[in-house]
Amino acid sequence: MRMRKRITLYILLILSSIILFFPTVYALMVSFMNGREVLSGAVLPSSFSLDNYKKAFESLPLLSYLWNSLVISAAVMAGQLIVSSLAAFAFVFIKFKGRNALFFLFISTMMVPWEATMIPNFVTIQELGWINSYFGLTVPFFALAFGTFLLRQHFKTIPKELEEASQVAGLSRFQFFYKVVLPVSKTSLVTLGIYGFLTTWNMYLWPLLVTNDETVRTVQIALKQMQTKEVSTDWGVVMAGVIIVVIPTLLLLFGGQKQLQKGLTQGALK
């Protein structure tokens, strides 16, 4: 590559990174500032004090919100993996009448935006007595057409010989499913797992609707609370809250980035 092109690219890359990453870094800096520094419009904190983090945990039951988010995200992740892999297995490995029509029906659910159906869904959750319960926040998300689709794409690449061999070995269909198909599809399962965890952790509208006390409230709603709670917002504390909320997802993302990219593009385009 020519020198000039290389330099241009580096300049573009660095500039873009600064612009894109500035809000996040700035939030991190503000989370260390005391009230006076925030008001004076400082860019860097004078010291990296953790006072705001302490205050954030004191002003709200943040630990229990974090725990709620963790339980809910893990439950949705597990639920989606189980329900979607079962369905995908049937679509690939069992031949039955109406398979294509049923698959089309599954895919059509992707066109129904969750927000358009939230009114009856809210009423359903209310009637089930699932307001302020983990059930209301998790069960509605277990079935996922996108997940079924992604896994189906991967299951289709499993060689036929594996299926024949496992029959010769005397495995039942269900044993073939969890002893052979699931282990060889680890990549797609991890991708779907990360995707499910991230989207659930970051969910906003639904938890806002179906929780109205602290028992199962998630961290995302805690952020809204922190920001609206006081008349003159203590921005240092709020930013500490933001950092606490995004750290788990950023870690998960950085850890699983390659995996996620591979799995998502595969599902999307192949």
Place this chain on the structure above:
Amino acid sequence: MNSAPLTKESGYEVGDLPEHSEKAFPLRKDFWQAMLYLLPSFVLFSVFVFYPMFRTIYLSFFLTDYDGMPSVFVGLENYAYIFTSDEFLKSLRATILFVLITVPAGVILALFLALIANEKLKGIGFFRTIFSSNMGMSVAASSVIWLFLFHPSLGALNQMLSTLGLSQVEWLLDPTWAIISVSVTTIWMNTGFAFLIILGGLQNIDEHLYENAGIQGAGYWYQLRRITLPMLSPTMFFIVTVSLINAFQTFGQVDILTQGGPAESTNLIVYSIYREAFVNYQFGTASAQAVILFGCILIVTILQFKFGEKKVHYQ
């Protein structure tokens, strides 16, 4: 929650499932076995997707009481009402404006980032991580950060403006600026995902194509126009569809940044439905709005598949 990406393939490939299990397992009980595997999905979809879809349409023809139960059948009156209500028309206009700002700008930005991050340079992995990092930022976290950046006196944006000697902007208080501010926040949040998908698409392009072109002395822009963009069209098609659908579903940014104001200028459709249903308890008219939202997304999807597909080049 983001919508599950709707893929190119959804309408098509249904027919070419492999003939897997025919020989390996007996055919007889296959149908009922398959149903058993599909049962969990089927029950959940019925309760939380199909039933509420029809229920929403049903409710949109009724006036509802305080428990949200239908009380008086009014036919199309709810629709007549929302389409003459100034508030809803403003909301529709704001939604369309928002979609027209965020989708093209977001996709072009992500394409630009993916192009410069697809070069083989030292330390490129670091830049890729930075560019995709916003994917981990939740709606609530992003909105709170930007709420501070937009702050009239403390916010970094106005401070930069005053350092440059420019007059300050009322980012969230001026109706014209407010929709732009919400859009900027949205674009910033969504770049990570679009970037990752487009980068994946770029990496799938066969290197030989460039090698051949390079030998014949084709320049960067020529290669971009003649090889990269055509080969990337399926990915772009996918990401445009996903972005469009996401844009229609925007809620969190509005709730935290502007609450639909000022003067309804950022009252995007989902926020409008939310307020009508859960603040005003008008489930009937809220359902009519929800049906309109569903219609918008349906139209976008159909148009995409009908017209987008022709311009797409498949390998």
